[in-house]
Amino acid sequence: KQEVTQIPAALSVPEGENLVLNCSFTDSAIYNLQWFRQDPGKGLTSLLLIQSSQREQTSGRLNASLDKSSGRSTLYIAASQPGDSATYLCAVRPDNYGQNFVFGPGTRLSVLP
Amino acid sequence: ETGVTQTPRHLVMGMTNKKSLKCEQHLGHNAMYWYKQSAKKPLELMFVYSLEERVENNSVPSRFSPECPNSSHLFLHLHTLQPEDSALYLCASSQDLTGGRETQYFGPGTRLLVL
Numbered sequence: 001k002q003e004v005t006q007i008p009a010a011l012s013v014p015e016g017e018n019l020v021l022n023c024s025f026t027d028s029a030i031y032n033l034q035w036f037r038q039d040p041g042k043g044l045t046s047l048l049l050i051q052s053s054q055r056e057q058t059s060g061r062l063n064a065s066l067d068k069s070s071g072r073s074t075l076y077i078a079a080s081q082p083g084d085s086a087t088y089l090c091a092v093r094p095d096n097y098g099q100n101f102v103f104g105p106g107t108r109l110s111v112l113p
Numbered sequence: 114e115t116g117v118t119q120t121p122r123h124l125v126m127g128m129t130n131k132k133s134l135k136c137e138q139h140l141g142h143n144a145m146y147w148y149k150q151s152a153k154k155p156l157e158l159m160f161v162y163s164l165e166e167r168v169e170n171n172s173v174p175s176r177f178s179p180e181c182p183n184s185s186h187l188f189l190h191l192h193t194l195q196p197e198d199s200a201l202y203l204c205a206s207s208q209d210l211t212g213g214r215e216t217q218y219f220g221p222g223t224r225l226l227v228l
Binding site: 004034036042043045089100101105106 | 217
């Protein structure tokens with residue numbers, strides 16, 4: 001059974017810092033991996049989707065990497081801003097059709113002005 | 114604006130009540146999902162619909178009953194719920210289930226409290 005963990009559970013940084021969020025998954029047989037952002041009391045917003053054949057994806061100040069063989073992904077946020085404060089969720093889709101995304105518990109990020 | 118709307122945003126119900134959650138997507142997608150997000154657990158997939166047909170029921174108790182009358186609407190009918198069912202219920206949609214076009218778009222959720 002696929003399990004997804006995220007470290008750290010919470011992170012507080014001053015504005016302007018570069019930071020890395022970590023995601024680990026137990027079964028490397030995945031179809032893709034996706035990073036989401038969730039603001040308090042709201043739904044999820046997709047940030048980056050990495051297919052299993054890809055190593056990384058970039059969008060603006062965000063860069064996500066995928067090392068499928070070791071079961072790891074990282075989300076790098078450059079020059080963090082207070083508006084980046086949110087919970088960041090990692091989700092993997094097993095490559096067994098019929099199973100949808102398995103989510104991690106999330107990392108709660110606070111960027112202090 | 115995510116293109117996926119959910120109503121109501123907040124709901125308080127007793128254990129003997131019957132209520133329904135509604136989700137509507139304006140994105141022309143073919144797949145829709147219900148998720149449950151509890152305070153101390155990761156997001157859990159409940160149901161998946163593709164082209165109005167249920168393709169996955171993730172061992173959800175029968176007190177939760179989904180309905181997908183067309184590809185734009187998804188309902189979750191609730192009856193005789195338990196306090197532990199209190200959670201944020203999220204609806205999502207995606208273009209399809211396969212083919213790499215799988216970014217899921219989420220609604221804002223319904224915050225449910227069962228007394």
